[in-house]
Each structure stands twice: as structure tokens, then as C-alpha cells.
Amino acid sequence: MGSLETEPVSLSLKRPFRISGREVRRVRGYWCTCVIEGNSGRGFGLRRGIAEEMATLDAVARRYDEPLCRVWGREPASIESFATVDLVGAEQAEKLARRYYLRGYRKLKVKVGGDDLKRDLERVEACVKSAEFDALILDGNEGLTVEEVFRLLDFLDFDGDVYLEHPTPPDSLEEVCESCEAPVIVDVMDLGARSIDDVLDVAEPCDIVNIKTQEVGFVGGLRLARDAREEGFKVMVGCAVESFSSISAAAHLAAAVEADLCDLDGHLFLDEDVVSNPGYAPVMVTEGPGWEVRVERPKPA
CATH class of the missing domain: 3.30.390.10 (Enolase-like, N-terminal domain)
Structure with missing residues (x-):
């Protein structure tokens, strides 16, 4: 019982x-x-x-x-996470990005799609110049127009891998996907999607499905990852602003589905938590028991 x-x-x-x-x-x-x-x-x-x-x-x-x-049928793995810079000014963005790098993060997500494209451009530039990140996600949360997406990409000077996450409203995603080389990520939370059919209805041309357990659950995440791969998508495991306990559990989901990308940093923004919160967690080793992880922080080169 x-x-x-x-x-x-x-x-x-x-x-x-x-x-x-x-x-x-x-x-x-x-x-x-x-x-x-x-x-x-x-x-x-x-x-x-x-x-x-x-x-x-x-x-x-x-x-x-x-x-x-x-x-869930997979062995423990090391899960490397992106760190996120939200819609702050360029000076604060540079400080945040640099701090993330010094704490071991090598992949960075920058929020764009604010009220002013000029501020978006300044924020992205400040982050790119702050440190030598390996990968960059520009996350619009549906806040950009197609023209603004292309202006951002034309402006960007970055040597690593570049991804676009949900840059525009759903009815413009196909045009973005067909007109740029950067892989496009569709966010199930922005879509309100619970199944692969929900994704295909509006985001079939996209390249990567960002699965968030706070939207689809853990078993639902396993199912959606399987279905997404069958439809030819890559899989990302992401998060909301949430407890480190559920971030850790999402890392185990990422290990179970062999996620291609992970954005598991939502706990960093909390001032209080229901469990001990370690703060910076660029790499999480899913050792358990249960959802517990071991945090690793690679040192700067």
C-alpha cells in the first residue's frame, strides 16, 4: 500500500x-x-x-x-545544460553570461523578443563577447517577427552552434524554417502541446522538440520523445522556473531519452526551494537514488 x-x-x-x-x-x-x-x-x-x-x-x-x-531503462549519464540570460540589459547580460561561464556552463540560451529589437541585439552581442561558449540558443518565446529573426541572424557573430527556439508565433514558423540554416526548436510549453500530433499540427517543419515535464509530465515526456524521434525530430529536454528537485528528475528523463540538447537551469532563479538547491549545475550526473544527481562544474580552460 x-x-x-x-x-x-x-x-x-x-x-x-x-x-x-x-x-x-x-x-x-x-x-x-x-x-x-x-x-x-x-x-x-x-x-x-x-x-x-x-x-x-x-x-x-x-x-x-x-x-x-x-x-526508465537507461544507464546513468552526464547531462550538460544550457544556462539562460533573460530579458535584461546588455551590461547585466554580459555579467550573467560571464558568471555562467566561470561556473562551468559552456552552452548559453539568450532570451530575445522583447519590446525593442535594438536591445535584443545588444543583449546577444554582450553575451557572445563575454566568453567562448560552444553553443547558443536564441529563444524568442514567439515574440519576434520573421524579419526580426533574420536581422538577428545577420547581426550575429558567433563561431559555435546556433539554434532558434520558438522565435515567432506558430503561423510563421514554417517560413523561418524554410529560410534559415539554424535548427529551429519548438517548445511544447509555448504551444500548449501534449502529444506529437499537437506539435505536427503547427510545427512540422521544425527540427527539435523541446519537452518540458511541467507541461507533459514524466511518462508523457518519455512518450513524446519516442514519438518525436519517429517523426524525425531531435529531442531537447527543457524546464520552467522550478525546484531543483524537478530539474534533477528532468535530467534523469534526459538520460532516459538520450536528449540531444538540455536546458535545465530553472532552479537558478529561485531565492528559496523545497530541497537543497546547489545553484550552478552545468553538468548533472544521474546517479540517484531516485531523482538525485551529482553536480559537476568544469573549470574554465
């Missing part, structure tokens, strides 16, 4: 987190404890069902003293 205890939680941020069209000031979600045969699992979710699913999976994994990814 098992038991579930779920309670609402509210977590403050260090500062407002700004993306195109909205601002996050506080994270409201649920914290769940599940006990199965004396083994206690814990889970966080922006929705009650996500928290309860995570806690149940954690309890099952701990019952067998195994990492969560192994319960």
Missing part, C-alpha cells in the same frame, strides 16, 4: 525573470510525498498531478535503490 500527501507551495525568486510577453515573480506549485512500502519519494510540480507523478516515480526508484533513469 502507498500514500500521497500533497500541499501547495510558493517559492520566491531572486529577481523577476523576464521573457517575451510575460514576467515570473513567484513560482506557485505543489510538493508531494509518496510512501511505498516504507520508501519515501518526493516530487515538485507546477500542477498537482505532475508533483504526484514525480513523487510516485521517485518512491518506486528508491524502493529498488536505483536512479530514476534506470527505472
Whole structure:
């Protein structure tokens, strides 16, 4: 027999987190404890069902003293994450990006699609000049026009891999995909997508599906990753602003689906958490038990 205890939680941020069209000031979600045969699992979710699913999976994994990814059929792996610069000014963006690099991050996501393309260009330039990152995602959260996407790409001077994440509203994604070389990522949270059919309806020309457990759940994430690969997409595992516990669980999902890209840094913006929050976590080794990880921070070259 098992038991579930779920309670609402509210977590403050260090500062407002700004993306195109909205601002996050506080994270409201649920914290769940599940006990199965004396083994206690814990889970966080922006929705009650996500928290309860995570806690149940954690309890099952701990019952067998195994990492969560192994319960899903894959061995532990090292998961490397992007770090995110939100819609801040160029000076603050440069400081953030440099700090991320010094703490071990080698891949950077920069939010664009604010009210002023000039500020977007300045933010991107400041981040690129701050350190020698290997990869760059320009994440528009649907806030750019097609013309603005091309102006950003024409302006960009970056030697590493470049990706576009949900740069425009869905009805313009096909034009972006057909007219630029950078791989285009579609975000299931921006789409409100729960299945591969939802993705195909509006984003079939895109290259990569960004799966977020806070939108589709953990088992749903496994299913969506499988279906996405069958349709020819690559797979990214991303996040919202959320607890380090669910970030860690998402790292186990990334290991289980052998994700091509990972953006698992949403815990960095929290001022408080329901578990011990290590802060910078550029590499997470999914050792378990349950959703637990070991954090590694590569030193600058």
C-alpha cells in the first residue's frame, strides 16, 4: 500500500525573470510525498498531478535503490545544460553570461523578443563577447517577427552552434524554417502541446522538440520523445522556473531519452526551494537514488 500527501507551495525568486510577453515573480506549485512500502519519494510540480507523478516515480526508484533513469531503462549519464540570460540589459547580460561561464556552463540560451529589437541585439552581442561558449540558443518565446529573426541572424557573430527556439508565433514558423540554416526548436510549453500530433499540427517543419515535464509530465515526456524521434525530430529536454528537485528528475528523463540538447537551469532563479538547491549545475550526473544527481562544474580552460 502507498500514500500521497500533497500541499501547495510558493517559492520566491531572486529577481523577476523576464521573457517575451510575460514576467515570473513567484513560482506557485505543489510538493508531494509518496510512501511505498516504507520508501519515501518526493516530487515538485507546477500542477498537482505532475508533483504526484514525480513523487510516485521517485518512491518506486528508491524502493529498488536505483536512479530514476534506470527505472526508465537507461544507464546513468552526464547531462550538460544550457544556462539562460533573460530579458535584461546588455551590461547585466554580459555579467550573467560571464558568471555562467566561470561556473562551468559552456552552452548559453539568450532570451530575445522583447519590446525593442535594438536591445535584443545588444543583449546577444554582450553575451557572445563575454566568453567562448560552444553553443547558443536564441529563444524568442514567439515574440519576434520573421524579419526580426533574420536581422538577428545577420547581426550575429558567433563561431559555435546556433539554434532558434520558438522565435515567432506558430503561423510563421514554417517560413523561418524554410529560410534559415539554424535548427529551429519548438517548445511544447509555448504551444500548449501534449502529444506529437499537437506539435505536427503547427510545427512540422521544425527540427527539435523541446519537452518540458511541467507541461507533459514524466511518462508523457518519455512518450513524446519516442514519438518525436519517429517523426524525425531531435529531442531537447527543457524546464520552467522550478525546484531543483524537478530539474534533477528532468535530467534523469534526459538520460532516459538520450536528449540531444538540455536546458535545465530553472532552479537558478529561485531565492528559496523545497530541497537543497546547489545553484550552478552545468553538468548533472544521474546517479540517484531516485531523482538525485551529482553536480559537476568544469573549470574554465
